[in-house]
Amino acid sequence: MNEAKETLEKWLVEAGLKTYKELANYLSVSQNTLDVWKQRGRIPEKHILKYTQMKIDDKTKISIPNRLDYNISEKEIEILEAFRKLDQKKQQLYYHKILADAAQAEIDADEINGILSEDAKSAV
Numbered sequence: 001m002n003e004a005k006e007t008l009e010k011w012l013v014e015a016g017l018k019t020y021k022e023l024a025n026y027l028s029v030s031q032n033t034l035d036v037w038k039q040r041g042r043i044p045e046k047h048i049l050k051y052t053q054m055k056i057d058d059k060t061k062i063s064i065p066n067r068l069d070y071n072i073s074e075k076e077i078e079i080l081e082a083f084r085k086l087d088q089k090k091q092q093l094y095y096h097k098i099l100a101d102a103a104q105a106e107i108d109a110d111e112i113n114g115i116l117s118e119d120a121k122s123a124v
Contacts, residue, residue, distance in 0.1 A: 002041035008034060011051060027051065053084060 008023060017023050024031040027047065037043045052072075083091060 002038065004037045004041050004043050007043055007048075008038065014055065049080065052080065 008020070011027075012018070012020070012023050015023065015026055017026060020034050021031050024034050027034075027050065029047070037047075083094065086094065
C-alpha cells in the first residue's frame with residue numbers, strides 16, 4: 001500500500017467514516033481527487049495541513065495521523081496554531097511570504113553548492 005492510501009485509510013478511521021466518498025466530503029474535495037492522490041502515492045501538503053487543522057483538539061494537543069512520516073515538530077505545530085488565529089488576508093500574506101523565503105533559500109543553497117563544487121574542481 002502506498003503512503004497516500006495508508007494516510008487516507010488512517011483518516012477514515014480517525015474521522016469515523018466508512019467510505020472514500022464520505023472522506024472526500026469531509027475534506028471538501030472530490031472523490032476523484034482522492035483517487036488521484038492514491039495513484040500518485042502522495043497527498044499535497046496543503047491538504048495534509050488542512051486535515052491537521054481540522055483535527056486540532058486544543059492548544060497543546062494535535063492529532064496528526066502520520067506525524068513521524070512528515071517530521072512535524074512541536075515548533076511547527078505551534079506555528080500552525082498561531083497561523084490559524086490570523087485572519088484570512090494575513091494567512092494568505094504569510095503563506096506567500098513563506099513560499100518565497102523557501103524558494104530563496106533553495107536558490108541560495110544551490111549557489112553555495114555551485115561555488116563549493118567549482119572550488120573543489122579548481123583544487124584538483
